[in-house]
Amino acid sequence: MRYHKIPDETVRRLPLYWRVLHSLSAKDQVHMSSKTLADIVHVNPWQVRKDLSYFGTLGTPGVGYDVKKLLKEIGNILRLNGTQKAVLVGVGNLGAALLKYPGFESYGFDIIAAFDKHPRKIGKTINNVIVKDVSQLNDLKGRDIYIGIIAVSATSAQDIAGKLIDVGICGILNFAPVYLTVPKKVTIRNIDIALDLARLPYYMPAKLVGKAI
Amino acid sequence: MRYHKIPDETVRRLPLYWRVLHSLSAKDQVHMSSKTLADIVHVNPWQVRKDLSYFGTLGTPGVGYDVKKLLKEIGNILRLNGTQKAVLVGVGNLGAALLKYPGFESYGFDIIAAFDKHPRKIGKTINNVIVKDVSQLNDLKGRDIYIGIIAVSATSAQDIAGKLIDVGICGILNFAPVYLTVPKKVTIRNIDIALDLARLPYYMPAKLVGKAI
DNA sequence: GGGTGTGAAGGGATTCACAGCA
DNA sequence: TGCTGTGAATCCCTTCACACCC
Numbered sequence: 389m390r391y392h393k394i395p396d397e398t399v400r401r402l403p404l405y406w407r408v409l410h411s412l413s414a415k416d417q418v419h420m421s422s423k424t425l426a427d428i429v430h431v432n433p434w435q436v437r438k439d440l441s442y443f444g445t446l447g448t449p450g451v452g453y454d455v456k457k458l459l460k461e462i463g464n465i466l467r468l469n470g471t472q473k474a475v476l477v478g479v480g481n482l483g484a485a486l487l488k489y490p491g492f493e494s495y496g497f498d499i500i501a502a503f504d505k506h507p508r509k510i511g512k513t514i515n516n517v518i519v520k521d522v523s524q525l526n527d528l529k530g531r532d533i534y535i536g537i538i539a540v541s542a543t544s545a546q547d548i549a550g551k552l553i554d555v556g557i558c559g560i561l562n563f564a565p566v567y568l569t570v571p572k573k574v575t576i577r578n579i580d581i582a583l584d585l586a587r588l589p590y591y592m593p594a595k596l597v598g599k600a601i
Numbered sequence: 602m603r604y605h606k607i608p609d610e611t612v613r614r615l616p617l618y619w620r621v622l623h624s625l626s627a628k629d630q631v632h633m634s635s636k637t638l639a640d641i642v643h644v645n646p647w648q649v650r651k652d653l654s655y656f657g658t659l660g661t662p663g664v665g666y667d668v669k670k671l672l673k674e675i676g677n678i679l680r681l682n683g684t685q686k687a688v689l690v691g692v693g694n695l696g697a698a699l700l701k702y703p704g705f706e707s708y709g710f711d712i713i714a715a716f717d718k719h720p721r722k723i724g725k726t727i728n729n730v731i732v733k734d735v736s737q738l739n740d741l742k743g744r745d746i747y748i749g750i751i752a753v754s755a756t757s758a759q760d761i762a763g764k765l766i767d768v769g770i771c772g773i774l775n776f777a778p779v780y781l782t783v784p785k786k787v788t789i790r791n792i793d794i795a796l797d798l799a800r801l802p803y804y805m806p807a808k809l810v811g812k813a814i
Numbered sequence: 815g816g817g818t819g820t821g822a823a824g825g826g827a828t829t830c831a832c833a834g835c836a
Numbered sequence: 837t838g839c840t841g842t843g844a845a846t847c848c849c850t851t852c853a854c855a856c857c858c
Contacts, residue, residue, distance in 0.1 A: 406799070438841085449838080449841080474798075482698045485697070535798075587612050589680040589681065591612075592680075592772045611849090647852075660817080661858065662858055666818090
C-alpha cells in the first residue's frame with residue numbers, strides 16, 4: 389500500500405507530526421516510537437503507524453522511527469522543506485495580526501507582500517512588510533508566489549480570490565466567511581473562526597448556556 | 602430517527618445553515634427549499650435534509666422549510682438564541698484582533714472581559730473592553746460566563762485553561778498550538794491557523810511549490 | 815409537479831489483531 | 837521482548853432511491 393490514495397484525515401495530521409518531530413529534532417532526539425508521538429498529539433499509536441505506512445516503510449521494528457529521517461520525509465510529502473513565499477490581502481484587524489503571527493514562520497512560510505484598499509493602511513510597514521494598494525496586485529506576476537491569504541470582508545473575498553488567481557496563486561487560505569468559487573486547479577482552505585465558536589455551546593452542559601444577559 | 606445520536610459533522614454544518622437562515626430571515630424570505638440552502642453553503646440537498654431530519658419533521662413536502670421557524674429551531678439546538686457572554690485571555694496581536702472581530706457578534710457572542718499578563722497591555726481599552734491582569738481572573742466567578750477564548754502562547758495555554766476552568770468556564774476556544782488537558786466536562790475546540798496553511802502545499806501542483814527563495 | 819423524510823447501500827477512516835522483524 | 841506494518845473488522849458519515857405528503 390504505497391503512495392496510493394492518502395486519506396485527507398491523514399494529511400490533516402501530518403503537520404502535527406511534523407511540528408513534533410521538528411521540536412524533537414531540535415532537542416537532538418534520535419529515535420522515537422509511534423506511542424511517543426501519539427501521546428503528544430493525542431491520537432492512538434496505531435493511527436500514527438497507519439498514517440505513516442501510506443508513505444512506505446519509514447520505521448524500524450523494535451526501535452521506532454529515526455526522527456531526522458521522518459521529519460525530512462514528512463517535509464517532502466507536505467512540501468514544507470524550503471521556504472514558501474506567501475501574500476496577504478486585507479490588512480484589517482485580523483490581517484495585521486496574521487502579518488505578525490509567528491506560527492507561519494515555524495512551518496517555513498514567509499509573507500513577503502501585503503495589500504489593502506484603504507488609503508490609511510497603504511504605506512504602513514507591518515513586520516517589515518509594506519502594505520500596498522490592491523491595484524498593485526499585478527506586480528506579483530512571475531515572482532514565484534503561489535500561496536495567498538485572504539483576510540478581507542465576505543463581500544470582497546470572491547473578487548480578491550479572482551485577482552489572486554490571475555497573478556498565479558493556486559493555494560488560498562481564506563478567512564472570509566463565504567464560499568469561494570474557483571477553478572479546479574486552485575486549492576482553497578477556509579478558516580471561519582466564528583463557526584468554531586458557534587458550535588461550542590452545543591457541546592456544553594445545557595443548564596449553563598443560553599442565560600441571556 | 603428523532604434526537605438520537607447527532608453526527609458531529611451535522612453539528613459542524615448547523616452554524617453554516619443558521620447563518621444563511623439568519624440572512625434570509627433579515628430579507629423577509631418566508632420559505633426556502635433544501636436545494637436553495639444547499640447551493641449557498643455548497644453541500645448536497647439530501648445532506649441538508651438528512652441533517653435536519655435528525656431533529657424532527659421541520660419541513661413541508663412540496664413547499665420547503667419555514668425560514669423563521671427553522672432559524673429558531675437550529676438556534677435552540679445550537680443554543681444560539683440569546684446572547685452568550687465570553688471572556689478572552691491573551692491580548693497580543695491575535696487576541697486584540699479577536700476582541701475587534703465582528704463575526705462573533707453575528708452569532709450572539711459578546712466578549713465582556715479580557716486579560717493579559719503584560720503590564721503595557723493592562724488598562725488599555727479595546728472595543729469597549731478594559732484589559733485586566735490575569736491575576737484578576739478570579740473576579741469572573743459567579744458572573745455566568747461559561748465560554749473562554751485562549752489566545753496566549755503555547756507555553757502558557759495549559760495554565761490559563763486551568764485558571765479558566767477554576768472560575769467556571771466549561772467551553773474553550775483555543776488558538777494556542779498545543780493540546781490542552783482538561784476535565785471531561787469541559788469542551789475544547791482548537792483553531793490552529795498555521796496547521797491549515799501547512800497542508801496547503803500538499804494539495805497544490807507539485808512543480809510550483811518548494812522553490813526556495 | 816415539487817419537495818421532504820428516511821431506510822438501505824456505499825465509501826472512507828478508525829480500530830483491531832497479529833504477523834514479522836530488530 | 838519491543839515495536840512496526842497491515843489486512844480485516846468495525847464504525848460513522850454520505851449518498852442514493854423512493855415512498856409520501858402539499
